Amino acid sequence: MKFYSDNVTGCAPEILEQLVASNSLKAMPYGADELTSAAEVAFRQVFESDLETLLVATGTAANSLALAAIAPSHGAVFCVRGSHIEASEGGAVEFMTGGAKLVSIEGDAGKLLPERLEAALADHDEGASFRKPAAVSITQASELGTVYSAGEIAALASIAHGNGLKLHVDGARWANALACAGTTPAELSWRAGVDVLSLGATKNGALAAEAVLFFDSQLMQGVRERRKRSGMLLSKHRFLAVQFLAFFNSGLWLDLARHANAQAQKLRGKLAAYPAIAIVHPVEVNLVFARLPTGLTEHLAQGGAEFHQRKDGAVRFATSFATTDAEIDALIAAIDDFFESRKTNDRPADFHIPRSTPI
Amino acid sequence: MKFYSDNVTGCAPEILEQLVASNSLKAMPYGADELTSAAEVAFRQVFESDLETLLVATGTAANSLALAAIAPSHGAVFCVRGSHIEASEGGAVEFMTGGAKLVSIEGDAGKLLPERLEAALADHDEGASFRKPAAVSITQASELGTVYSAGEIAALASIAHGNGLKLHVDGARWANALACAGTTPAELSWRAGVDVLSLGATKNGALAAEAVLFFDSQLMQGVRERRKRSGMLLSKHRFLAVQFLAFFNSGLWLDLARHANAQAQKLRGKLAAYPAIAIVHPVEVNLVFARLPTGLTEHLAQGGAEFHQRKDGAVRFATSFATTDAEIDALIAAIDDFFESRKTNDRPADFHIPRSTPI
């Protein structure tokens, strides 16, 4: 019953196998090797684009390097309030850019609405604040597990570009979003106007591998140097490349994401059957947010279930490529056990929470 | 004949096995897991110290975080000219500290001499430069493959501490140095006065694993936050821990280092037998610096040998845990072939280079 995060898993077996298989190679360090070159080819094929890539070991590294490439130290980056770059990365963007400002905008179920972006841009006083609007950063899938369609991204990109800003996507769960959107990588990224994409593999089965994809190679200036000076250039770089080669091989990344998404739907369906449990946001990827009746959270935790307890009282269950039916069944059994013993499966009085509450 | 760097190898089999063996575990992310706790215990046992650890994926991360912990943004860090932090890490120390100054001192076969450190400290005008002397950083083994004895480190530590500075050691090849020194980890580190040690495992057989060891836990303030905000905190942190657990298991780290060192001695011995080849620095770990006669460098490179060609004309051969006798023999055979064909195994006219030349 390990639903705390999609980070609690190890490595997908297919990825680990490739890692082991390539281990005996001797390769030049710092990315000057054939596996890295092969990974670049794979990225270009998968995205149907002559893109440039940068491989790192963490999502925070990917996001902060991506944004430092498109926002100067006096820049403003517009994002959803509570997004990972704002709330959970310890100021990495501010640090990497040398002090850029994150301007946060209230999200709608985790997503940035075009009209709110326009309002925030209109409200921004560049002259008085000495802050150059430089980038919009959205999370796909969002922190609340919702997915932007290609059309929604295009609308945001249009506003961003129309105001001279670049569009960045934090794609820690991008494969999950792609699996949900049912379109192609190209349609959901550069064809919709995305300039830079942080494409995560770690949450979806890699050991530690994230890529920054620059769909415009002009934006790469100085990025490799920044990666080095921020300590993020791995010497045995080919191990990052190998993970992505396995990730893309035979569509593994989508298989892994589809499994995680499907398990979340399974869990959602079972939870929704309890009148006393409320599903808080649309479940589109591998995250299920729910509001539990009094006592159930503690009951589950005591029973060994792990999940994220939010400040607003809701809980988050994250499924992954490794989530088994047995885990879900065990959780449901623990819930049944709770209601059995209490016979109190009414909806709690504090049930309603608005869709846009950031959790 | 892959002698370019100790980074060209993959992972030592014993380490990879542990990585695979622990993969099916589900563990809390970001270091809140049992493997990380176990690794901390292992570090404390190995170093006989109640130290604090910080695990990262690169040596540059380790060094810059270590120095940011002991040098403020207006601090001065004294190091050997051409040391890795000065010449090869892209300004990571300056970046991570917010602008600290590296004051470089001419080394002696790569090592910092106490009298030169004292002279540099005496020469430093804190008032006029607004630079607070904060730390001394040395490399063990040095960039030229030489090793500081515990006594030599103690002499430097005494000067550093006497002037209110901390002593940091960049130990990318610390296991190799320890194997050479023939003493205990404690004797070569905190008992000799080292305050913070960047202990590398990657060059010595890990996939990507480096540790910063703080022998004084007071120095840890804010370090974990810095690691996060610089993008260096791995979500599946236990994979770093596993590598170190395997590294220390049954003295593997020393076995790997001894093999690398022994292969370097073997290579040194064979090279030294040629009158036309000069060994440039004492070979104490796994690095052999040599001066080759005209034409041999190109001959070897064309024959597929890989090694580092220095700006000063010397070459560096790095052995590793994975260097085989066959590789050495192949290199020697290629050298024999060169001399055979040329019959010119005289010492080149430009033979002499001073010991302190930074290469």
Add this chain to the structure above:
Amino acid sequence: MKFYSDNVTGCAPEILEQLVASNSLKAMPYGADELTSAAEVAFRQVFESDLETLLVATGTAANSLALAAIAPSHGAVFCVRGSHIEASEGGAVEFMTGGAKLVSIEGDAGKLLPERLEAALADHDEGASFRKPAAVSITQASELGTVYSAGEIAALASIAHGNGLKLHVDGARWANALACAGTTPAELSWRAGVDVLSLGATKNGALAAEAVLFFDSQLMQGVRERRKRSGMLLSKHRFLAVQFLAFFNSGLWLDLARHANAQAQKLRGKLAAYPAIAIVHPVEVNLVFARLPTGLTEHLAQGGAEFHQRKDGAVRFATSFATTDAEIDALIAAIDDFFESRKTNDRPADFHIPRSTPI
């Protein structure tokens, strides 16, 4: 009719005289002079405290150096949304601290309410955000011209200190606030729990002179070095000192502030007499915020009046030590002229704006 800012004036004659009078002196540069020492004595007398001072030429320098002294690069600084450090200083705090986070809290007529500070601190998740709560920063008088009483400051200081944070005051208009509060400098600062005060003189009659007062000398560590490395240490430092000596001489600073405040009251009184004009915030110092009927803003601007037009539609009139009755009368005459010609002095339909709107 120059009401755009208190910055539009030159230097108060008494201050300029002292500057001229001391000009022929030859003095050691960078603060090692007798005038600087005399200014330090003056500060200590005025504030009845063994404080430490740092003199700079701008308020942004003062605020960012003050906060860099008490907030690390991974720190969080709590302030009112729209406060000068957040909205109008171009990210100076983020830059000087190396990336600290400003956490903004909705103000009440520009002031921070204790309960909102407590809520923000309770809401801050240090573990998840990797952000150490480090400081609270308030503006005295606030951006909306309101004044914190000594008691109100003490309440905030108590919360800050109880949570391990320091309390900083941005006192760009501190003399105006002191004149309003009718208490002593000590009562309104350190006795109420202020740890660091940015005391502005420029807006209140100096040419360019701001001081950072550290009531706890422990907080000064590294501050002088930071001032130098950020380019804010004046070589002919005594000119900063002279301005403060004149500022404090015979209570000049309070005389200047009282005049500015009195002129604001005069203006407020006259504006309030028009039914169609709404005074937006309590007028406690030298700032008058008003909501003008349609057309009046343009009429006044065309007539040569200068004032700040806010994004929310309100306007700000700033008086100063140099504001004459004639200027006020000219403004009022222009307003009379407007209403005379329009005969439309009804309250506009959009009159009501809530007190806490940040303008």
Add this chain to the structure above:
Amino acid sequence: MKFYSDNVTGCAPEILEQLVASNSLKAMPYGADELTSAAEVAFRQVFESDLETLLVATGTAANSLALAAIAPSHGAVFCVRGSHIEASEGGAVEFMTGGAKLVSIEGDAGKLLPERLEAALADHDEGASFRKPAAVSITQASELGTVYSAGEIAALASIAHGNGLKLHVDGARWANALACAGTTPAELSWRAGVDVLSLGATKNGALAAEAVLFFDSQLMQGVRERRKRSGMLLSKHRFLAVQFLAFFNSGLWLDLARHANAQAQKLRGKLAAYPAIAIVHPVEVNLVFARLPTGLTEHLAQGGAEFHQRKDGAVRFATSFATTDAEIDALIAAIDDFFESRKTNDRPADFHIPRSTPI
């Protein structure tokens, strides 16, 4: 006998007069005023160039902002060892650029020799160091009081530009150098290939006024925002402008510089007459470096003379626009007095110091 620095003086009377004369004006803050516009026109006329200007209050601000405009955070800036930006500005360049590296080159009497610059560029390994060569920065007049001719600058500019670098000049004593060079401002700057010039007025008679001149307006991108966020934008900006207007008025700046230079020549001539005193560097501007016999330094200091005692044993006398004949005569009288009493005017045994010693 105040020869410690050209910073010990107050303001030149002509400049102070203009400051007083313009004081009663009310002007828009932050540079949006007519005096600032007038100063820009003056700069363009004086330099015969459609340049862009940035006014600040300190030389360190000017230099660090100038270099941050042309060097990225991963850039390398080549300069003479011991130059002001390297030795005396507390790391301002590193701080403002976000960590750029100063690569120091041994100077020749304070000046950068073209062949040494070429060697340093050739020696720089961009790939291995991750440091992009970005700028060359020289000091005019140099820290040792020597002057680059227009031809010498052109030679350096040619090398810089040929390698893709920009040429910056730290002109804290640029007026003194110009007076010595006997050419026009244009010839000594942009026509010789200078891209950015930090033009100092403070040392040459201003209260606190420095300008950064961008001869290519493309280089200005983001510079105004950086000035704000580093706290260097003065609110009553017109006071900076007024100082430069007075500085350029009727050639005042050159008159002031010529006086300072002439007094240095006078002093040099008198000192050179003593066999026991050695003049160390060519005296070309307002700095006289000398080596005094044992005991004389202390004798003069005790007699009230102020001058800079260098670590290498030499002393520096700085003259200024305000240096009187009486001060020089008093110094000479004190020297006479010393020799009279000692009768030991022999050259000291340790006389010889090489020309290129950085002091």
